Amino acid sequence: MSDRARKPEPLETALSHADDHLLVDHWMPPQAGIIPRVRIGRRWISVLWALPIGSVALMVLIAVAQALRELPQVKAFIAQHPGIAQAAPSVDSGFPWWLQLQHFANMFFMLFIIRAGLQILADHPRLYWRRDCTPGTDWFRFQRPVPKGRIWTAKDDSVTLPTWLGIPGLRHTLGLARWWHFSINLLWVINGVLFYGLLFATDQWRRLVPLTWEVFPAALSTAIQYASLNFPVDHSWTRYNGLQQLSYFVTVFVAAPVSIATGLMQSPAIANSLGWLGRVLNRQAMRSFHFISFAWFVTFITMHGVMVFITGLRQNTNHMFAGVESEAWAGLPLFLLAMGVMAIAWLLASPFTKRHARLVQRTGRFMIGWLRTLATRTDPRTQFDESDISPFFWPNGTMPNSPAFGALASGAFADYRLRISGLIEAPQELSLAFLKAMTKQAQITDHFCIQGWSGVAKWGGVPMRDILDLVRPLPEARYAVFYSLADGADGGRYYDVHDLANMRHHLTLLAYEMNGEPLNILHGAPLRLRCENQLGYKMVKWIAAIEFVESFAHLGAGQGGYNEDHEFYG
Numbered sequence: 001m002s003d004r005a006r007k008p009e010p011l012e013t014a015l016s017h018a019d020d021h022l023l024v025d026h027w028m029p030p031q032a033g034i035i036p037r038v039r040i041g042r043r044w045i046s047v048l049w050a051l052p053i054g055s056v057a058l059m060v061l062i063a064v065a066q067a068l069r070e071l072p073q074v075k076a077f078i079a080q081h082p083g084i085a086q087a088a089p090s091v092d093s094g095f096p097w098w099l100q101l102q103h104f105a106n107m108f109f110m111l112f113i114i115r116a117g118l119q120i121l122a123d124h125p126r127l128y129w130r131r132d133c134t135p136g137t138d139w140f141r142f143q144r145p146v147p148k149g150r151i152w153t154a155k156d157d158s159v160t161l162p163t164w165l166g167i168p169g170l171r172h173t174l175g176l177a178r179w180w181h182f183s184i185n186l187l188w189v190i191n192g193v194l195f196y197g198l199l200f201a202t203d204q205w206r207r208l209v210p211l212t213w214e215v216f217p218a219a220l221s222t223a224i225q226y227a228s229l230n231f232p233v234d235h236s237w238t239r240y241n242g243l244q245q246l247s248y249f250v251t252v253f254v255a256a257p258v259s260i261a262t263g264l265m266q267s268p269a270i271a272n273s274l275g276w277l278g279r280v281l282n283r284q285a286m287r288s289f290h291f292i293s294f295a296w297f298v299t300f301i302t303m304h305g306v307m308v309f310i311t312g313l314r315q316n317t318n319h320m321f322a323g324v325e326s327e328a329w330a331g332l333p334l335f336l337l338a339m340g341v342m343a344i345a346w347l348l349a350s351p352f353t354k355r356h357a358r359l360v361q362r363t364g365r366f367m368i369g370w371l372r373t374l375a376t377r378t379d380p381r382t383q384f385d386e387s388d389i390s391p392f393f394w395p396n397g398t399m400p401n402s403p404a405f406g407a408l409a410s411g412a413f414a415d416y417r418l419r420i421s422g423l424i425e426a427p428q429e430l431s432l433a434f435l436k437a438m439t440k441q442a443q444i445t446d447h448f449c450i451q452g453w454s455g456v457a458k459w460g461g462v463p464m465r466d467i468l469d470l471v472r473p474l475p476e477a478r479y480a481v482f483y484s485l486a487d488g489a490d491g492g493r494y495y496d497v498h499d500l501a502n503m504r505h506h507l508t509l510l511a512y513e514m515n516g517e518p519l520n521i522l523h524g525a526p527l528r529l530r531c532e533n534q535l536g537y538k539m540v541k542w543i544a545a546i547e548f549v550e551s552f553a554h555l556g557a558g559q560g561g562y563n564e565d566h567e568f569y570g
């Protein structure tokens with residue numbers, strides 16, 4: 001190895017260390033969102049309207065149901081379909097211990113999943129159906145309209161959630177929230193798979209799976225009975241009534257799988273390698289469905305909780321927390337204990353996450369890092385047509401503001417040199433003209449920002465694999481470090497690390513063109529990275545230098561990138 005190759009990239013010293021705690025007064029200043037709104041046509045309606053409308057609707061519903069029950073036909077209908085489908089098989093094993101345990105685990109995991117999920121949503125507090133995220137095309141938001149006539153980045157758009165609601169509740173903390181969301185998701189999925197297995201290994205599935213069409217009239221009958229406030233007789237020990245069966249079935253066998261699938265489809269590595277399927281099931285539609293299934297869960301949990309209380313608290317808690325069918329008060333103390341554990345976990349989650357941010361990141365990486373590694377083994381190949389190019393592409397990140405950058409930009413980057421150094425045979429300093437003279441590749445791809453927005457653009461530039469051929473990495477080179485000309489939000493130079501396998505993907509590009517025009521400064525001129533199985537933050541803009549290294553532990557805070565160091569991403 002030559003001495004020149006061993007010399008560290010000078011920008012290594014421009015990297016900053018980062019704290020292992022989340023320092024609240026160093027963090028992005030808070031920004032309040034607004035009451036969530038839903039767009040109907042051109043009007044934005046506050047979800048608070050659901051309260052008066054819902055209350056009135058509930059009263060009308062009760063009055064109508066009570067009136068209905070006076071009718072002889074309805075009486076006959078209810079007599080014929082008292083609530084439980086006659087043909088439904090019954091469960092003989094009551095509520096076994098594993099079911100009680102899994103029910104608690106599920107409830108406990110859901111607490112973290114929901115809160116962390118909301119935190120992630122608050123980083124781009126808008127939902128769309130179309131892939132392009134053009135302002136004004138959102139159908140749901142808890143943020144004001146996108147300001148016009150100024151640069152408004154996706155980070156500017158993020159809002160603060162209360163610490164009791166989000167985890168950890170500060171603005172733009174989705175890095176940490178994602179560790180919670182994904183790690184606990186893994187536990188939740190394991191719990192769910194065991195649950196499915198045990199359901200069908202025993203007779204417990206009979207309570208949940210409707211086997212006869214009679215479930216529909218039975219559900220209608222139970223709905224009328226509940227709504228009239230004259231509840232049907234409960235036989236949960238052996239069989240659920242039609243309404244219970246349908247709602248539990250949808251929750252367990254529809255909402256849960258939909259949540260998992262729509263969650264996975266938001267990953268660039270997965271979606272960009274699925275070809276036409278990834279194109280049809282676009283990321284924003286997946287986000288929207290993910291949110292709708294979340295809304296189902298919240299509605300279910302609320303109704304379920306209310307019903308536990310009002311349809312016989314003693315019996316219900318005896319079933320699910322003590323596994324007995326008796327007059328004793330066996331289940332209630334255990335139920336209260338479970339609620340206490342939940343309350344403590346609820347209170348501790350945000351303060352713990354702030355204090356031990358790096359630990360949360362490390363634990364998360366340990367738990368689900370393998371899944372990410374697996375996902376980035378995929379070959380991103382989904383490409384789009386010119387007609388798919390988004391009319392709007394959110395800008396993001398911290399702009400370069402140094403005089404040196406200003407000087408380069410005012411000279412149209414004629415003096416710009418891309419430095420390539422480290423563990424390579426042939427270090428380089430390449431001008432933009434040289435890069436443009438190399439073989440050019442164009443690709444139309446979907447960009448996935450970690451915050452949640454996406455956008456399709458056509459990128460033109462030099463394939464990274466040609467750069468690799470030019471510089472010839474040494475066998476010990478494992479990673480490529482991209483240094484920016486711009487600093488990150490918290491000071492210190494922006495950088496990111498990629499493994500070499502990713503650099504050889506045919507869609508990994510040093511882009512100098514966007515949508516057929518020279519890349520503008522907002523989007524990363526003179527040069528930005530495109531790496532289509534990664535999230536946006538890995539694609540360094542305003543690239544200053546590339547260094548090939550064996551390990552990145554000595555760079556910055558050693559986490560493999562600016563956002564990994566400072567915002568606990570991964």
Ligand SMILES: Nc1nc2c(c(=O)[nH]1)N[C@H]1C(S)=C(S)[C@@H](COP(=O)(O)O)O[C@H]1N2
Nearest residue numbers: 395396397398449484494523536537539541
């Ligand atoms: N130097 C630098 N590069 C950066 C960022 C940044 O803050 N600084 N932000 C990243 C993030 S989070 C995203 S989503 C993309 C955004 O690229 P765009 O502005 O072209 O949309 O750039 C990435 N590259």
Ligand SMILES: [Mo]
Nearest residue numbers: 449450536537
């Ligand atoms: Mo991003």
